Amino acid sequence: VLHPIFVSISIENGTTSAPYVNFTNGVLSGLLASFVTQPADVIKTNMQLYPTKYGRLKNVIILIYTERGLAGFWRGMVPRLMRRTLMSAMSWTMYEEVSNLFYNYMISYQTKV
Numbered sequence: 001v002l003h004p005i006f007v008s009i010s011i012e013n014g015t016t017s018a019p020y021v022n023f024t025n026g027v028l029s030g031l032l033a034s035f036v037t038q039p040a041d042v043i044k045t046n047m048q049l050y051p052t053k054y055g056r057l058k059n060v061i062i063l064i065y066t067e068r069g070l071a072g073f074w075r076g077m078v079p080r081l082m083r084r085t086l087m088s089a090m091s092w093t094m095y096e097e098v099s100n101l102f103y104n105y106m107i108s109y110q111t112k113v
Contacts, residue, residue, distance in 0.1 A: 019093055019096075019097060022092055022093045022096040022097070023089045023090075023092075023093045024089075025092060026085075026088045026089030026090070026091065026092035026093055027085050027086075027088070027089045029088050029092065030081075030084045030085035030086070030087065030088030030089060031081065031085050033084070033088070034077070034080050034081050034084045034085065035074075035077070038073065038074050038076075038077055038080065039073035039074065041080070042064065042072070042073050042074070042075060042076065043057065043060050043061060043064065043073075046060050046063075046064065047060050
């Protein structure tokens with residue numbers, strides 16, 4: 001969802017679709033997506049690991065907040081950022097590069113026909 005926004009901003013700023021631009025856009029998308037979804041992931045993980053302790057969603061949210069504070073919802077953020085941002089950056093770079101190769105091939109093929 002975020003990657004197309006960053007790509008359109010890059011195009012508006014006049015930067016081309018170079019691999020480093022796609023990689024940077026992928027890193028930024030991964031950072032923002034990880035930051036936004038981390039609390040839900042922490043809640044889900046705690047519910048899966050300790051079903052008898054936490055039980056329902058409301059109980060999980062209350063216990064995480066009382067035991068660890070607001071920062072508890074972002075616990076484990078650094079390992080997740082390291083993994084998710086690089087995965088996002090690599091996948092979007094590969095996607096954009098393969099899409100560009102395919103597009104250029106199709107354009108050159110159509111001009112020959």
